[in-house]
């Protein structure tokens with residue numbers, strides 16, 4: 389995975405809460421894979437574990453390009 393982790397403060401609630409894929413925003417109700425840790429040093433240091441789509445699903449499907457944002 390080479391996509392750049394977003395700043396933790398920029399994550400919508402669903403993403404930093406682990407409800408949605410950190411990359412594409414898809415619902416993770418069907419399951420999720422740990423995507424790493426988003427951090428921010430804006431103000432106080434802040435870090436949150438984030439999740440991504442399961443392999444073959446959503447942005448992890450082989451035919452889907454990487455998100456542009």
Ligand SMILES: [Zn+2]
Pocket residue numbers: 409410411412413414440441445446447448
């Ligand atoms: Zn995704």
